[in-house]
Amino acid sequence: MxxxxxxxxxxxxxxxxxxxxxxxxxxxxxxxxxETVSMRSVGIGDNEQKAQIDAEMNAIDVLFxxxxxxxxxxxxxxxxxxASAKAKHADYFREFYNNSRYKTFIISSHPVTKLExxxxxxxxxxxxxxxxxxxxxxxxxxxxVIRKFGY
Amino acid sequence: xxNLFLLSILILCTITGRAQIAATNSGGxxxxxxxxxxxxxxxxxxxxxxxxxxxxxxxxxTITKIKEAFDSRGFTTVDFAARLRxxxxxxxxxxxxxxxxxxxxxxxxxxxxxxxxxxxxxxxSTGNSVKVIVTAYEISTGNSLSNKVGESGKFYTDDxxxxxxxxFETVATDxxxxxxxxxxxxxxxxxxxxxxFGFAEDSQYNMFSEVGTQGLLLSDxxxxxxxxxxxxxxxxIQGTSDNLMIFDDVKIxxxxxxxxxxxxxxxxxxxxxxxxxxxxxxxxxxIKSNTIFITIK
Numbered sequence: 001m002x003x004x005x006x007x008x009x010x011x012x013x014x015x016x017x018x019x020x021x022x023x024x025x026x027x028x029x030x031x032x033x034x035e036t037v038s039m040r041s042v043g044i045g046d047n048e049q050k051a052q053i054d055a056e057m058n059a060i061d062v063l064f065x066x067x068x069x070x071x072x073x074x075x076x077x078x079x080x081x082x083a084s085a086k087a088k089h090a091d092y093f094r095e096f097y098n099n100s101r102y103k104t105f106i107i108s109s110h111p112v113t114k115l116e117x118x119x120x121x122x123x124x125x126x127x128x129x130x131x132x133x134x135x136x137x138x139x140x141x142x143x144x145v146i147r148k149f150g151y
Numbered sequence: 152x153x154n155l156f157l158l159s160i161l162i163l164c165t166i167t168g169r170a171q172i173a174a175t176n177s178g179g180x181x182x183x184x185x186x187x188x189x190x191x192x193x194x195x196x197x198x199x200x201x202x203x204x205x206x207x208x209x210x211x212x213t214i215t216k217i218k219e220a221f222d223s224r225g226f227t228t229v230d231f232a233a234r235l236r237x238x239x240x241x242x243x244x245x246x247x248x249x250x251x252x253x254x255x256x257x258x259x260x261x262x263x264x265x266x267x268x269x270x271x272x273x274x275x276s277t278g279n280s281v282k283v284i285v286t287a288y289e290i291s292t293g294n295s296l297s298n299k300v301g302e303s304g305k306f307y308t309d310d311x312x313x314x315x316x317x318x319f320e321t322v323a324t325d326x327x328x329x330x331x332x333x334x335x336x337x338x339x340x341x342x343x344x345x346x347x348f349g350f351a352e353d354s355q356y357n358m359f360s361e362v363g364t365q366g367l368l369l370s371d372x373x374x375x376x377x378x379x380x381x382x383x384x385x386x387x388i389q390g391t392s393d394n395l396m397i398f399d400d401v402k403i404x405x406x407x408x409x410x411x412x413x414x415x416x417x418x419x420x421x422x423x424x425x426x427x428x429x430x431x432x433x434x435x436x437x438i439k440s441n442t443i444f445i446t447i448k
Contacts, residue, residue: 034223034324072324079332134223141225149224149331150185151338151405 027062029071035134036107037063037071044124048115055127056109060102063131077137078146089145105136183405184413186334189229189262190217193269193284201235212312213270213283213319220323229262263440264289264296270315278305281314285322287330291441292343292400297329341382341402344416345442346423348373348396354448356432357393363430369447370396376426377401416443 026042039062043055062068065082067075078085086093096102107130115125140146192210194200204211214231221228269284281303287296301322303314350356358370367375370391377386382402389399407414420436420443427434427447437444 034320074325075328079335147331147335147338149221149226149327149334151183151334 027059027068029068030128032071032073032130032133034072035132036130037068037073037133038128038130039068039071040112040126041129042124042126044122045115046123048111048125051115051123051125052109052111052127055125056106056129057097057102059127059129059131060105060136063133063136073133077140085145089143092143092145105132105139106130107132181406181412184415185226186263187229187261188221188226188264188266188287189231189234189260190214190221190266190268191231193267204232204235207270209270209272209281209311209315210268213268213315216316216319217266217268217285217323220319220327224327229260234260262290272311272314275305278307279309279311279314280305281311281318283315283318283322285319285326287326289343289441291345291439294343296333297326299326299329338405340385341404343441344398344401344403344419346377346398346401346445347442348445348447350394351435351446351448356447358391358396359393362432369430369432372430376423380422416441419443420445 027039028041030038030040032038039059041055041059041062043051043053043058045051045054063073063076064078065076065085067073080088108128109130110128111125112128113126115123117123137146141148192200192203192207192214194203204214211232218228218230264287266285266287271282271284273280273282283301283303284299285301286298288294289296299322301318301320303318303321306314308314348358356362356369358368360369361367362369363372373396374388377388377398378384382404385400385402386398387400389397391397401419403416403419404414406412407418416438420438423443423445424434424436427445433448435446435448437446
């Protein structure tokens with residue numbers, strides 16, 4: 001009985017010590033200008049459709065909160081940190097992602113690999129995504145998520 | 152009784168008679184006053200800003216490209232060429248000193264920020280290239296807002312204007328992003344003013360005169376007032392002498408923190424003026440853009 005109790009405590013301690021694990025963004029710049037940007041993004045999902053959606057969301061998240069190195073949008077569109085921006089504008093992001101509004105800013109999205117099994121048993125797929133950057137910035141400005149240029 | 156009631160209403164209307172006129176009443180909606188931005192060419196010492204643009208189409212192309220970048224972000228700039236023509240017709244430039252003309256022009260333009268652009272053409276047998284240097288300054292304080300150098304890369308073309316456009320396009324987004332970051336800082340932490348306190352020639356006071364009821368030095372009174380009233384307690388004293396005290400960076404908010412209306416240097420100068428009155432001093436105030444000059448009589 002005592003051993004069982006010790007074992008339970010040990011399991012609880014191990015699970016309690018679990019550190020947050022973040023997926024790498026896996027988004028690289030392909031081409032683009034001031035108005036559009038094309039990226040190769042890797043999405044994870046059980047099937048091709050889910051992986052493609054994940055890749056598209058990853059690409060937009062990188063533009064929002066990280067910036068895309070080598071592109072003209074190398075600094076994030078939303079300059080405040082991700083958690084506070086998502087909390088402050090919860091309605092916007094709920095509609096944007098959950099209602100698939102983000103798709104209206106995607107000009108094209110083409111899978112470039114098949115769904116492949118990874119070492120960690122997840123399945124992933126690379127997708128070339130082109131985003132209408134100008135429209136996305138205007139939308140953020142008009143909905144008050146970021147300020148318009150100027151004071 | 153009825154007459155008394157009507158009279159009371161009439162008096163009340165007179166006292167609170169600063170109601171907004173119907174024609175301009177926006178129902179309390181306040182739009183933030185935006186800075187005026189002007190794009191100008193870089194001028195070397197001795198060059199005449201009036202002829203620089205007329206003689207060089209590439210500089211005009213670069214300036215237009217920069218203005219286009221501002222337009223694409225929904226921001227209208229002050230047109231340099233139009234202002235230049237207006238100032239020429241108004242005979243603004245009285246001085247024969249050409250280097251002064253740029254300073255005079257910037258002062259009279261009414262712009263808050265100017266973007267200076269320099270076009271550097273590099274010709275070689277392996278192709279031509281253009282470097283564009285763009286720098287944005289706040290006119291009143293000289294604070295730098297954004298600086299970028301754009302390079303076109305080498306091409307076998309004589310179309311220098313096209314290369315200049317290409318050079319600026321490589322840095323346009325970055326340039327505006329850095330500017331916007333500085334604007335955000337101004338929105339959050341206030342904009343900079345320069346405040347100079349001086350004395351009229353026949354004034355009986357100087358900075359070390361004891362004033363007010365506490366008998367403190369005038370310079371100390373001004374410092375304490377600034378400490379209390381600068382936005383977020385953010386101010387810097389450049390220096391104090393017998394006859395001059397300069398605050399080279401005093402932050403004021405963009406919006407009145409109590410009413411939400413736009414706040415400007417004139418309103419801050421009025422507060423200083425009222426404070427001087429409490430010390431028993433008479434003053435004269437002059438305001439030029441974001442610089443306040445207070446002359447104590």
